[in-house]
Amino acid sequence: MTLTANTTVVPSPAKGLVCRNCGATFGLIAEHACAECFGPLEVDYDYDLLKAVTREQIEAGPQNIWRYAPLLPVGQDPASRVSLNPGMTPLVRADRLAEELGLTGGLWVKDDSANPTHSFKDRVVSLAATAAKGLGYQKIACASTGNLANSVAAHAARAGLPSFVFIPSDLEPGKVVQSAVYGQTLVAVDGSYDDVNRLTSEIAETDEFEDTAFVNQNVRPYYAEGSKTMGYEIAEQLGWRIPAQVVIPMASGSLLTKVDKAWRELTAAGIVADTPWTVFGAQSAGCDPIATAFDNGWDVVKPVKPFGIAKSLNIGNPADGPYALDAIRRTGGAVGRVGDDEIVQGILDLARTTGVFAETAGGVTVAVLRQLIADGRLDPTQETVVLNTGEGLKTLDPLEPVVGFTHRVEPSLKSVRAAGLIG
Amino acid sequence: MTLTANTTVVPSPAKGLVCRNCGATFGLIAEHACAECFGPLEVDYDYDLLKAVTREQIEAGPQNIWRYAPLLPVGQDPASRVSLNPGMTPLVRADRLAEELGLTGGLWVKDDSANPTHSFKDRVVSLAATAAKGLGYQKIACASTGNLANSVAAHAARAGLPSFVFIPSDLEPGKVVQSAVYGQTLVAVDGSYDDVNRLTSEIAETDEFEDTAFVNQNVRPYYAEGSKTMGYEIAEQLGWRIPAQVVIPMASGSLLTKVDKAWRELTAAGIVADTPWTVFGAQSAGCDPIATAFDNGWDVVKPVKPFGIAKSLNIGNPADGPYALDAIRRTGGAVGRVGDDEIVQGILDLARTTGVFAETAGGVTVAVLRQLIADGRLDPTQETVVLNTGEGLKTLDPLEPVVGFTHRVEPSLKSVRAAGLIG
Numbered sequence: 001m002t003l004t005a006n007t008t009v010v011p012s013p014a015k016g017l018v019c020r021n022c023g024a025t026f027g028l029i030a031e032h033a034c035a036e037c038f039g040p041l042e043v044d045y046d047y048d049l050l051k052a053v054t055r056e057q058i059e060a061g062p063q064n065i066w067r068y069a070p071l072l073p074v075g076q077d078p079a080s081r082v083s084l085n086p087g088m089t090p091l092v093r094a095d096r097l098a099e100e101l102g103l104t105g106g107l108w109v110k111d112d113s114a115n116p117t118h119s120f121k122d123r124v125v126s127l128a129a130t131a132a133k134g135l136g137y138q139k140i141a142c143a144s145t146g147n148l149a150n151s152v153a154a155h156a157a158r159a160g161l162p163s164f165v166f167i168p169s170d171l172e173p174g175k176v177v178q179s180a181v182y183g184q185t186l187v188a189v190d191g192s193y194d195d196v197n198r199l200t201s202e203i204a205e206t207d208e209f210e211d212t213a214f215v216n217q218n219v220r221p222y223y224a225e226g227s228k229t230m231g232y233e234i235a236e237q238l239g240w241r242i243p244a245q246v247v248i249p250m251a252s253g254s255l256l257t258k259v260d261k262a263w264r265e266l267t268a269a270g271i272v273a274d275t276p277w278t279v280f281g282a283q284s285a286g287c288d289p290i291a292t293a294f295d296n297g298w299d300v301v302k303p304v305k306p307f308g309i310a311k312s313l314n315i316g317n318p319a320d321g322p323y324a325l326d327a328i329r330r331t332g333g334a335v336g337r338v339g340d341d342e343i344v345q346g347i348l349d350l351a352r353t354t355g356v357f358a359e360t361a362g363g364v365t366v367a368v369l370r371q372l373i374a375d376g377r378l379d380p381t382q383e384t385v386v387l388n389t390g391e392g393l394k395t396l397d398p399l400e401p402v403v404g405f406t407h408r409v410e411p412s413l414k415s416v417r418a419a420g421l422i423g
Numbered sequence: 424m425t426l427t428a429n430t431t432v433v434p435s436p437a438k439g440l441v442c443r444n445c446g447a448t449f450g451l452i453a454e455h456a457c458a459e460c461f462g463p464l465e466v467d468y469d470y471d472l473l474k475a476v477t478r479e480q481i482e483a484g485p486q487n488i489w490r491y492a493p494l495l496p497v498g499q500d501p502a503s504r505v506s507l508n509p510g511m512t513p514l515v516r517a518d519r520l521a522e523e524l525g526l527t528g529g530l531w532v533k534d535d536s537a538n539p540t541h542s543f544k545d546r547v548v549s550l551a552a553t554a555a556k557g558l559g560y561q562k563i564a565c566a567s568t569g570n571l572a573n574s575v576a577a578h579a580a581r582a583g584l585p586s587f588v589f590i591p592s593d594l595e596p597g598k599v600v601q602s603a604v605y606g607q608t609l610v611a612v613d614g615s616y617d618d619v620n621r622l623t624s625e626i627a628e629t630d631e632f633e634d635t636a637f638v639n640q641n642v643r644p645y646y647a648e649g650s651k652t653m654g655y656e657i658a659e660q661l662g663w664r665i666p667a668q669v670v671i672p673m674a675s676g677s678l679l680t681k682v683d684k685a686w687r688e689l690t691a692a693g694i695v696a697d698t699p700w701t702v703f704g705a706q707s708a709g710c711d712p713i714a715t716a717f718d719n720g721w722d723v724v725k726p727v728k729p730f731g732i733a734k735s736l737n738i739g740n741p742a743d744g745p746y747a748l749d750a751i752r753r754t755g756g757a758v759g760r761v762g763d764d765e766i767v768q769g770i771l772d773l774a775r776t777t778g779v780f781a782e783t784a785g786g787v788t789v790a791v792l793r794q795l796i797a798d799g800r801l802d803p804t805q806e807t808v809v810l811n812t813g814e815g816l817k818t819l820d821p822l823e824p825v826v827g828f829t830h831r832v833e834p835s836l837k838s839v840r841a842a843g844l845i846g
Binding site (some may be wrong): 088090092116117127156164169176178182185186187189191196203207208348351358381405408409410412413422423 | 834
């Protein structure tokens, strides 16, 4: 953060919430389901305000997600933000990986492990916590597969807000310790993420939690908009253009829909040229409900019971699955699914060729990229961006059996010689 | 990285190497010890070129360490860089920690866990690897306590260079896996860091390693200059001024000397006002040779055998100890040392109040800040910056016994009620 950056306060372009199912409109309230049809609500904008936004205005902003405040529902006034100031993470040119995969159109990795708590969740939590403060909530909370837990607890610590984090009790040790270290309330639930999510939606209705914003539940419409910033950044970092293809991991499916939405907004506003793009989704074989719906031509997603190492993607009942399918089909994309061995190989391939150490979700994305090229579903002659949404240090367990020292020696040249490192 | 950033190539201001002991001068060669007196060599600059550098020139550069290329020995031409493009890490305002500590002058945390491999070592490796390439080396290598290992292996992976990383065999699992995942040669040495360092200086002399740059040995003068960028960034992020006080962890002592050097350069060049600053050093009680020398008024540092949890600081024979002592004494500073329990408490205090999760070295720094205030050696009415040089996810072991779930429940409201979370 450069303190001298431009901090002019623009008006929020958000004008209300709208039901994605029936189109009913509401004010800027703390609800995520439509009172008419129970469909999901999302933020509705004044498109004249969005269209007035310019590249120069964005470029004059800080080096974090808040440079896009003129395109976001909350946070225009810096004093209103509850945020670790994530974003502007590296877009890494991956020439060596491209060469291995036979991808000639240019390959980039958008590396969100560089965010403050090392996942893309800092983007959505910054939006949710800022909205929560604006709506008068006193506390924040979440159900999480780990990365969201880390981010909510860290945001609460920075702001001095109480928080309540609910996670499955079998999460990776790194994610548990990182959630716990911020000194917030951390509740282990003996069950799957879907069980945790169901439980928190009941807890949110109790009197004790009336003053608590559940970031991915009652303030979900604001939360979800944070993911648009990944799309904005990719376009800006490419020199204000949209890549031909993008591969995005899917848990709830929300991130994929919001990257697509970001690019529709940028083209509508004339900030980038209106070039075509294709959106590909990535899932693990242990949790593939959106992949299955895609393969079968279904509009709805049939819930599954997840398993496997890509725990951050293990949402068996993905709230935004149908909308992710819409974006993938509208742009001519596809969905790939990969098993645990391929996921580990994806992590190793990415690390070995780019120096980026991804968590299992990143391994899913890279392995799916390889699969989509092999299947002929992704065009290797077109420029492609893959998203790494989290940090390898959080998911060491599946790597410990497959990587380690290549040599072990005593501290003597004799021992180094015996190990074959010198003649 | 914004691809549209200014990439004008300026000349290197480096004119040679100079012995810090006897003042003998050399060309820009691959040596770290003086041929006359065996004293340490450092980069010597054309100070007229340094003085011509302006704020505007720096601000037009990319959002990483290379914006300071006009002040660095190598890397002026973007095509010459071997780099993960680290730097411009957050300077976090720590009001809640300041309040707990009774520090009224303003407190900031410079958080280098945001670098690509999550420690400040990416800064020095980017300089060393770029210098190595320019000097014609084909491979890079290092002796490391872990963070340097991660960074060398990741830089090598990105660039497609072979690398050889030597680490003590008892390092933290996170650092071992992160070093191994990049697919480079990783050698475990059964001994202390000082043993590893001695071994690699012997290996560097063998025929097999003639074409290998040992980043912290034969190209150490270039490597060490990378640490100046932390000093430059702090000044720039404060709006181009130098803080009154800074607390810096010490292993070899090099980082501390280079932050001080950076500020001397900025004031000499007129880029910032020449206001006084005081430099404080932080060590663990398990490895306190510089603290002991400071307490006893010694000019030389007596080696120790390190122990304790702050492994990244466990250098018992610190090469830059005497120069660190010079900077601390010249500016009226002091050195603190803290035990393992205080280090863990420092990590928890920082996380709870700022949302920054530091590795043990960061815990050392925060605990020493507390101690220096309590002892009356650091002025709580003056603006202070503390450096977090690494990532908490790399050193989970000492936290696992002290943090965890606050509650554990079944996925039912009844169980949540029994746990006391609702009435």
